[in-house]
């Protein structure tokens with residue numbers, strides 16, 4: 230077995246060690262060395278590792294060193310497979326690839342380390358699709374100016390990566406020219422010699438380290454799980470050692486890859502690629518397929534009729550589904566619903582759609598079967614087959630919806646999407662989605678069982694140093710045949726002196742009417758004391774809007790700018806927040822994690838409500854029902870640990886560097902008044918506290934900050 234030399238690796242990261250000397254502003258950190266030791270064991274003992282590493286531990290170097298030593302061959306002459314490192318964000322991916330890996334390599338002397346960064350397929354240009362789009366006018370409204378710019382860029386770009394473009398193309402434009410897995414012709418493609426994706430994969434085949442994001446990782450793992458196997462290259466070359474950074478996000482990241490959905494817009498797009506008519510001109514792949522036929526009779530009219538039938542069935546289904554979701558935007562098919570309306574109205578439409586899709590795909594398959602071998606290998610046929618598969622998946626989803634009572638392990642729901650873009654031209658539409666009720670067995674079989682070492686690292690994996698909740702959600706808990714190692718590695722930052730945790734004892738309970746008024750008033754007053762530099766986190770956009778308007782009146786006269794999520798795209802909003810030191814940012818959801826604002830840009834984090842997920846999330850509701858059904862307590866087993874994890878993420882926004890200093894104010898009285906509130910407090914590092922009236926907190930805050 231290939232083993233790595235633990236002593237050698239540890240000494241290189243100790244004071245005066247070869248790698249330590251290369252790190253700017255190196256400080257010896259016990260937690261980092263302990264984490265490094267655990268990960269080395271993970272490699273040498275073929276173990277699964279769960280590690281919670283607080284901010285500032287230096288986790289990336291603690292996993293890069295063993296990964297690189299292993300990939301270079303450890304005690305063997307050469308390694309046979311690469312180590313894959315997966316991160317939640319492209320930013321962290323780039324930091325590892327551009328800074329951290331070269332730094333570690335520079336401390337390892339003469340060795341040549343080959344690393345490759347791979348982003349999700351949709352980030353790369355597909356030359357074949359670009360060429361097709363240029364030849365055939367797309368079905369939907371389109372910006373040809375942008376297409377021209379992409380075409381010019383395609384002649385000089387080396388990677389075909391979207392981030393290299395000097396402008397941000399519209400989704401509709403990029404969506405018609407980017408690479409898509411089931412539309413890729415691979416070795417049958419006439420562009421294969423110049424293809425960016427194929428050349429990147431070739432590079433990855435000989436890499437020691439491949440840095441991917443969770444999106445790409447799960448695209449690869451889902452394909453392997455669904456039959457492609459673990460021995461051959463799929464999207465990534467075969468691998469058996471995996472490091473997952475920001476591992477707390479894998480359940481969400483994996484969900485879409487093990488789910489299926491369809492919508493009117495999506496189906497129309499596929500049908501449009503098969504056949505569309507503009508004035509008297511007929512376009513699409515089926516026109517080209519019919520031209521390959523040797524019959525006297527032209528089958529195109531029949532195919533066009535079959536497509537028209539599907540369009541009508543989809544329209545009817547979509548209208549009824551949108552109607553069903555008119556009160557709540559989401560309609561979940563659960564055993565408790567009254568199914569008389571479904572039987573009368575929705576199921577017949579689903580059955581019609583399924584029948585019409587099967588009719589069309591059957592006709593097309595007959596035509597393909599009649600082709601000789603040479604014509605059957607034509608790229609047009611490959612692309613038609615890919616579209617048929619997408620249509621048949623939608624037909625299968627229709628069938629599953631009609632037999633929903635038999636699919637107890639799936640969550641099935643319809644969501645109405647309010648399409649406000651280009652109002653007047655676009656209308657609301659529905660999406661039918663099928664998602665596994667429990668991802669744990671799937672993650673166990675696709676991630677943890679097939680790989681020899683899987684290291685999961687994050688700042689939030691445990692609750693009070695207990696990994697049970699996360700281990701249960703991701704399937705590690707049910708693994709018995711493998712060693713599972715775990716450890717918590719506390720942040721070296723001086724929280725006990727540098728952070729004041731405050732919660733007003735006079736805040737009304739969040740379900741009382743006066744609560745919002747309190748939040749509106751308190752957020753402005755708190756931010757006035759800190760001189761702005763605040764991140765105000767919400768669980769609802771409605772509450773955010775109200776507090777933002779109120780705080781603006783209080784803060785803007787003081788020269789403090791109030792930014793609000795929804796007024797700009799996420800990246801620009803964050804940039805404005807970072808550039809304007811005293812500004813305040815009012816935000817929800819995604820801003821609870823991933824905001825890195827070190828120094829005086831962020832001196833106050835306000836958590837308005839404990840982040841329990843709001844009712845209405847169909848997956849959460851179905852999972853709660855399943856826990857209840859087996860006699861468990863959904864609040865204790867699901868809602869509470871989920872909220873504690875998110876709370877820790879929100880709290881973690883404040884201190885990003887050891888010299889940072891500031892206040893975290895929690896405006897939810899349940900923190901102090903409910904027995905479970907202690908679980909939230911205990912899950913944080915020790916800080917100074919101020920649990921008193923809002924007026925007293927403002928005084929304490931002033932004394933603490935100044």
Ligand code: SF4
Nearest residue numbers: 355357413414418424
């Ligand atoms: S091989 Fe696939 S990604 Fe590459 S150009 Fe052809 S279709 Fe596009």
